[in-house]
Amino acid sequence: MSSPWIAALTALFAWWFSTGAILLVVRRSDRTGREAHAMSLVLAVPLLALGAAALIVTRESQSVAATYAGFAGALAIWGWIELSFLSGVVTGPDRRPAAPGLSGSDRFAAAWGTVAHHEVLLLGGLAGVVLLTTGAADDTALWTYAILFVARIAAKLNLFLGVPRINLEFVPSTLSHLKSHMRQGPVTLAFPVAVTLLTFATGCFAERLISAPDPASTVKFALLTAISALALLEHWFMVLPLPDARLWRWMLPAPRSRQD
Template sequence: MHDFGLPILATLALWWGSTGIIFYLDSLPAKTFPYTMGAATLLVAAALWGLVATSDHLSVGSAYGAFSYGLICWGWQIMSFYMGYITGPQRDPCPPELRGLARFIAGARTGLYHELFALIGAVILLALTHNQPNQLGFWTYATLWWMHTSAKLNVFFGVPNLGEEMIPDHLRYLASYMTRRPMNMFFPFSVTISTVITVWLIWAANDATTPFEATGYTMLGTLMALAVAEHWFLVAPLNANALWGPISRREDFSGLIEGELVALENFAEREESWTARLPNICDARHVAQVLELVAAGAFGEVEEVKGAMRTRAHWIAFEISGSRARMTPFTPRRPQEPRIIAVGRHLDRDRLLAAIENCAA
């Protein structure tokens, strides 16, 4: 009888810990990024050496090692993207008029270089372990790549929980390519594919004939199970990003939600404030684009913006503080009126009102 408990716990710990560390490092000042990426690159070089060294070993220890090396290699890819080093040629918010294929192409261009580097990384890992019995590092990397790509496609096509609060300031334009809606046609296929692969890996682990196979299949199966859970977190009324709350330094955007817009009444009394009622049902993607433009100064010198809107899925609270726009879903405990309040100087109120009215779903 094989031991499945330790591989499962190890996978959970490595996945949670590595993700939290990346969130933490990415939330540090930008001046630390070159040192972080330099250290990560050295770590990847050591991981690649480790993959080669363990590629012909079929022990339980080599399974843990190969899994960790694949995780490190993928972590480098994610850090290079979220720190802004390897992203894509498109670095501007999505133009509101883009629809269909044109919008998809623009969205793909935001991460084009990242995807190319991810492919190059996969080829390198596969080449280093070619014709060797231990290819767990490559399959770990490939599984994480699938998890990330599938999640990105789902937030592009539309899900309730976008997790845009975790996007760093220098990549805020990515939020304009996300879509908030109850469901999309790609979601059932992506979650079904991940579930089928998970079941097959669990079956393979249970049917394994060696401790190495049992450990490897269990770790990959656990990773795919996490992929399934991440997919459901995109549509469930839960904040999965709270899992990394103790590690991440990102500011918690909850004050407006907990106050249920009560603070807006005092906020509106400030000098040079402007308020307007929002359409009864808004398109969250259009509102996100307007907020990005407001934050960039397209409608005047805006100091702060607060508000709440309704979509077909749920209520969303939003705010702009400094140059950062943030949105998050919430459930009001009393009747609310969708509205926006802005404070600033030389506000172009007519253009801002027209942009808001165009956000109707």
């Protein structure tokens, strides 16, 4: 398990599987009703608890197993917060579609109102991970959450400002109003800034991987290189005509609108 290739493949599988699992839960709940979304979030609370527990248990350890546990713990915390958003339970105070003709600061304020509570929860999650990992022997969990946090904020800004490709296939009915706040069109300055930042991060982690002094460090930087590269790839999905939806479409039930 100390091979960098195994670690990178683990990160790839975790990214694919966790995304698919969340989409599956959301799609099944969407076919049942809003109450099912809330129940799915409640039933997933043990996942959040296990993620926090993984960070606590491995605080004093600097081993390959602890590195994997920290990575998995951060993903579990992140996954629960993502589920809270996609389920429509934690979004924002405004659930209305964008008013026609909005621009500039008015458009930004309207869009912010649709996701404000979730952004606060994301910050709370980051604060919680920082608290649980301060002084820890291994900081894989902190870096994992930080990469996902920065990448998600950058992605949301790009969807708001404009990108050529927007995949709306997996947007649940509880978030249908968000579609009106996204802009499909040429990229703005936000895209090259985000891509440059993620490319730089991937390169830095890869450089640390090459010079890693021990197995735990090798696994740590292999995981971080892979997850930052995947975050970079998700940004390129907004520009390049790649069939990324096929990665998960086959495992999801049809939307309710196709059945009823």
